[in-house]
Amino acid sequence: MLLATPMHRLFQQFVERLASASSRESLGDAMSGAAAALHLPCFAYLAVPDRSGNAPQLISNYPLKWTQHYLQNNYERFDPVILEALEQPEPFKWGLGLERISFSTPQREMLAQAASFGIRHGFTVPIHSASGLTAAVTFAVDERRPSFDRCIEEYARVLQLMAICFHSHALRKLHPDHGIGGWSLSPRELECLEWAAQGKSAWEIGRILGISRYTVASYLENAKEKLGVRTIVQAATRLAAARTQQQD
Known part of the structure; x- marks a missing residue:
């Protein structure tokens, strides 16, 4: 008999919690618990607006004051992390020293505001459908510690699978009409x-x-x-x- 590894047990528990989740809050709790076990204290799931005009949908354990400000100001329209997720399907790291493009003044201001809430570095998983970017799942930290880089390097594919599973279950909670x-x-x-x-x-x-x-x-x-x-x-x-x- 093969013994389950700690990561296997963590992932299995995560999937079981998602399957039993009955609300957005319980979905968020499932992801928060799994991410915290990997020393990733913050996460955000953003379902991006589609062409039908639906509003963005957010499930997150970021500070509530920040998420409310983000949505009220439609930051998803020019958030450089979301814009990069639009361009590529593969997960990527971002933060100080990892900039791939020059930022506009509104983008720099937005990133500075996020940093004031402890959101300075992250690992984002884009989730694409046939029509383009559907959602993005981000795991964020306040500082780029060696433990963060090790976690991403070792568990990048696990985090990607967690993001995909979360998106699948969130669809049923956010869009009940099929x-x-x-x-x-x-x-x-x-x-x-x-x-x-x-x-x-x-x-x-x-x-x-x-x-x-x-x-x-x-x-x-x-x-x-x-x-x-x-x-x-x-x-x-x-x-x-x-x-x-x-x-x-």
Whole structure:
């Protein structure tokens, strides 16, 4: 029998807490606990606005005064971290000494304000869909200590998987209405179809969502039946077309 490693146990507990979460607050508690165990005291999940005009959605343990100020001033429109996440799908570190672009005056002011709340360095995981950036998950610290760099170097892929899992569960809490183009898919059917459209196997989707691959296959079959198609490619195409019509 293989013994579970501390990281394996941490991730499993994280997935279990996400699965049982019944609110935005309990989702945030799940991520806060897992991140704190890795000596990452702050996190923020930002679901970016889409073309339909939906407001940004934030789940975070950042200071409330800062998050309220951030959203009220629409900082997501020029936040350099979000702008970089728009351009690339891979996770990246940011902070003092890691600047890749020259900042505008509003951006410098925004970063200075964030630093005053102890948000000076971070590791951000962009989450992209077929239509572009969907969300970004950031783990932040007040100082760039050696322990922060070691954590990112050793657990970057684990943090990425945690971010993807969190996003999957947050979708159901932030967007409960899954009626699209006259079809009504359940939250799980929609989640499984979206991941399958990105090339994920049933086994991979099961790991992300914390369910078995057989359950994933069942959800995908239900989705195909509801959409009146035979293949995942056809289902994803029909879903994408319906969403495009909604946004126009």
